[in-house]
Amino acid sequence: MKKKFLISVLVLSIMVFVFGFNVAFAKQKVLVFGSSGDAVRLDPGDVTDGESIQRMDNIFEGLVEYKPGTTEIQPCLATSWEISPDGKEIVFHLRKGVKFHDGTDFNADAVVFSLARQYDPNHPFHKYGEWAYWGYMFSDIKEVQKIDDYTVKIVLKKKNASIMTSMAMFTVNIVSPANAKKYGEDAFKHPVGTGPFKFVEWIKDDHITLIANENYWRERPKLDKLIFKVIPDPSARLLALETGQVHGIEYPNPADFERIKKNPDLVLLTQPGMNVGYMAMNTGYGYVDKNKNGRRDADEPWVKTPGYYEPLTKKKVRQAINYAIDKKSIVENIYRGTAIVAKNGMPPFMLGYNEDIKDYPYDPEKARELLKEAGYPDGFEVTLYVMPVSRPYMFDPPKIAEAIQGYLGAVGIKVKLYQIDWGTYLEETEAGKHQMALLGWTGDNGDPDNFMNVLYGPNSASIGSAGNIAFYRDSAVQYLFDKALETYNPSDRAKYYKAAQVIIRDDAPWVYLAH
Incomplete structure (x- = not known):
């Protein structure tokens, strides 16, 4: 019996794609993989998104x-x-x-x-x-x-x-x-590395084709050709798999899991995710990293972000928004058993995770009370950026956005939903053009710094290349992150991260949704 495979969460090894091929090949062994979105760039030094990385992991290698x-x-x-x-x-x-x-x-x-x-x-x-x-x-x-x-x-x-x-x-x-x-400035469109696959073509928003590197220094890949086919809608991806148009897909809709399991021709591959999905609130100020050294220097002042919006600069408003959203319901009804509720900005198993933090409970009345204290008894209007692609930390961003829209509307905050293509979405959120935005992170190296400093450190609040898209700028938090990075003793290092999480929780620039 021919088997087809699905990937429901990000698997870090490039061999994940080899698992997905249909065993009944003709003369050429070709794997067509259904992806939720297209790559943004194909230069390993100049990307932050998982779709680009997924392709490049097959083309490039490091030391x-x-x-x-x-x-x-x-x-x-x-x-x-x-x-x-x-x-x-x-x-x-x-x-x-x-x-x-x-x-x-x-x-x-x-x-x-x-x-x-x-x-x-x-x-x-x-x-x-x-x-x-x-x-x-x-x-x-x-x-x-x-x-x-x-x-x-x-x-x-x-x-x-x-x-x-x-x-x-x-x-x-x-x-x-x-x-x-x-190729100069266009080199990212024509990637050349040392990896097991060579780049052939990139038809934007349709597919990227790679072929086996016949002169690979290791064993030649078992596949002759690897095609990443862009199918944004998870239902359409599954249908493409069921009808044989692709041999594997990523991030199926959790609502389809039972359908998948009942199909003897399909195999669902899962593994625990090292990730976090969140909603970021633009707190209003970032800096321009003139020398691109990844740190805010004395001559780089805090300036208003393009998406500056006064209500979100107020801590009580951000706390109110945290109280207003029923995260447990979102995880139960949209993630459908594929996630746990997040209360901190990194996975619970990582060094320095603060288990003692008390999450914001779902409390609409408390939310209304805080909005009144902040000067917004009748609420306000705000725009929420909604990701156009499925990611391992957020399978169905539009449904999550609609749920958030409903919860905030119930306390007087009218939410407008805004969606654009993935590349532009990343550019605009990194530039701070949003007011609120859905996003998340999948860990790269298993180190807490890869979450805490990258996503929540003031040094990462650089307009145009921000990892910290809430543009949160507490100097005490950055000090704790810097001390942690200089500390080799794990227990001492953990104390710095735990202390930072206490401050971040109180300031509430993010609504942490799920792992």
């Missing part, structure tokens, strides 16, 4: 990688490394004989090029990207030096407890310098 199913690192394009006693220098020894898809050599020059373009404002290719993730996760890197053709040294500004696990992330995957020079 190290995660062991399958874990956040432990192992060699990839580097065969070994040494860390200096003070933790501020890492020397990588590179794998020899590896070729990029364009036939050029992987070497130290390629490593320096791939990383320096992201942190050096004088690099000729720095102007071609926003390099947001570099600011989120790698701003402690001072310099990348070539020692010889197959040895590089990374020099840090200060100790960083998460740097080695972060080095396995897509952001620091290695691109072909020759290809970048050939």
Whole structure:
């Protein structure tokens, strides 16, 4: 019997796509995978969205990688490394004989090029990207030096407890310098890496096609061709699977799980998600990161965001909104058993999770009381950005938005729903053009900094490349995050994150929905 497969949550290994092929192939082994949205860019250093990363994980590689199913690192394009006693220098020894898809050599020059373009404002290719993730996760890197053709040294500004696990992330995957020079600002449309698959074509909002890398330094992929087909609607994705148009899909609607399980030709693959889905409220002020160093410097003042909206600058209003939304009902009736209610901004199993935090209960009367105290007894109008794609932390954003619209309407807040294409959605929320927005995060490296600092730190509230799309700017919180990142003892480090969660909970810039 032929089996077809579905993926209901994000699986971190690229081998997830191999699981999904129809075993009855003709001469060529082709997997067509139904995706919820299109990629935004195909440059590993210049993306923040999961759809782009999903494609690029098959094209590019880094110096190290995660062991399958874990956040432990192992060699990839580097065969070994040494860390200096003070933790501020890492020397990588590179794998020899590896070729990029364009036939050029992987070497130290390629490593320096791939990383320096992201942190050096004088690099000729720095102007071609926003390099947001570099600011989120790698701003402690001072310099990348070539020692010889197959040895590089990374020099840090200060100790960083998460740097080695972060080095396995897509952001620091290695691109072909020759290809970048050939295409310039359009290189993201013509990706060239060292990975198991080579890029063939990208028909925007329809599909991306990859073929097997015949000269891959590891074992050749078992698939000959991999096609990512864009099917935004989850019901249409499932129908495409059932009728044989695709061989696997992601993020089926939880309401369809029983239908899937009853079909002997379908197999549902699931695993626990390392994620959080939330609604962010734009608190009104961000900064322009002029030197793109990922930190707010003394000469970078707080300025109003384009989406500045006075009611949301008031803490009592944000607390009222938290009280007004019945998260338990949303999880039970929309997520349908695929999630748990979130009360903090990172998953419960992570280091530093504060179990003692008391979540906002569903209390419409308390919400009305706080709105009155804040000066809005009759409520106000507000616009909510709604994601146009399904993500592992939010399978059905429109339904969740409609539920929030109803709950807030019941306390006098009239919510207008706003939806645009995925690429523009990310651009506008990172630029702070929204008033409120649905979004979320899937962890990259298993480290709490990848949630707390990236999503909630004031340094991440940079207009145009914000990870912190609530533009929350409490300096005490940033101090706690910085201290945590410099601390190697796990129990001491956890204390900083727990203290930060107490402050964030009280300030209420987010409604944490689900994990």
